[in-house]
Amino acid sequence: MKGANLSYLTKEGLRNVKVNKLMSIASISVLMFCMIIVGLAFIVLTNMQSIADSIGDKNVIIVYMPVEATQEQIDALDKDIRALSNIKSVVSVSKEEALQQQKEQSDYSEELWAGLDENPFPQSFQITVENLEKFNETLEQIKKLDNIDAIRENREFAEQLYSIRTTIYYISLGIIAAFLLMSLFIISNTIRITIFSRRLEISIMKSVGATRSFIRWPFMIEGMVIGMISGILGFLIVWGAYVLADRALADMLNRIHFSPVDFFSFAWNMLGSFLAGGMVIGGLGSFLSVGRYLKEQSYDVIEEQI
């Protein structure tokens, strides 16, 4: 397409948004509403995941080595653990660190600690698993490793946590999918109504010999512009709602030691998705709806706007 054409078609698309104000506002409102719902569902999902993850991080398998383990043995076990699959993180706690931690946590006097001949604490490893579903499998693998004195874990808790996370994930996904489908349905109908009210224009274009693509482009650009505006407005509203909710719930969240996910950790991805989604839905919706009227005979268009 030539530059001049594109500029005319874009200008025409923008003009249409302005001239057909009422239908543009209706389309923008519907699309924006759907984006807000999807955005909020996404935020709830992200925060739930964050809560689940923060709990999950505390769910560690602690592996204790014998007190007399040599440095060579320690290094070997460290290497073996890290070599396993499904390991998210391994924190090595040396004998000295363990002693230090105990000193800090207890109320005993310094003299009492000084009375110890040697460090009674063993070397340990705090292991977090990547996939809770494979918790048992990973545990069995760890058990088979050499120089392990004891293992502490909470299998039941891990399993419960896994099922809670999965449930949250599927419920949120279900909500997002349901709203996406619903919004697609509402939006396609809104666009259809918008274009129905413009059958006259389409019939004139056809009768004077405009090509199909030339008829479609302004409508598609109009749809994309409406999608973009909806995306930006939807994003701003979701942002505002998040800030307000954060403020209102700050006290309560502090009490349960939970800090909500930072909005800007996903803000740009959300804005990008809203813009892209809005443009695709608007553009594609217009493309398909105009197609229906392109098939209609211009001769039969009912006089309705004059």
Place this chain on the structure above:
Amino acid sequence: MVELKNVTKVYENETHTTCALDDVNIKINKGEFVFIVGASGAGKSTFLKLLMREETPTKGTIIVKDYDLGKLSRRQIPYYRRTMGIVFQDFRLIPTMSVYDNVAFAMRVINTKEKVIRNRVPQVINMVGLKHKAHSMPNELSGGEQQRVALARALANNADIIIADEPTGNVDPQMSYEIVELLTKLNETGTTVIMVTHAHDLVRKFNHRVIILNNGKVVADGKIDKKGGRRRAAEKSAKKAEDEKAPADEEAVEPEDCALEEEQTPEPEGDAAPDGAKTNTEGGEGQ
């Protein structure tokens, strides 16, 4: 210029078959002015749809200029339509655009350069006598003025054939006369004009070729006698048949079956719509 050879158009749906045009042969030469007359359901709309290439004939061939309409690909249709100007009974102006923009719109959507548009639009607006209303909106214009805008739009792309579908149907008698006069003037410059109409007085006033359609067949084709008193035999019989029916009867005519090959006498039907009446009930064609 325009030639229909043995053209039959049948509309079929689940319940019945309708024969809208039945073995029609029409030849219109370059520079002619032709009135197409006939009752509702006579086949006028089908004739126009075929010329506009919104429909293809069931049988027969249609040649317009160098285009064989039956063989046009979907891609070629817009380019074919650019060679003609179409005027509808309901004007079909875009209400949100000024007179100037309505006319320019027809040029813009076929990708004409803005410089050419700026030059041509005032020219055609002037041609239809609306120079002073170029920046008015359609709702500020009378019916006659709106139809003149539609005519200017049809002329914008230098069409050498104008197809007008009852252009005076929504216009008062004086304005109707002026519109046909305008079309006649255009015709004198070499533009071919095909005008479908119900207005017998206009047909009588302007001495152009008249084709009368009835039940999908051409029942008369020729000029009305200059003295206005005598008509050719076929026209006379058709008119007589029309007159026998109640004047206000706009009901669709029962369609004939194409399979019936024998000659038929035109059936009585109402075609005497008063001027300005809207006669858009083409139900007999089964669309």
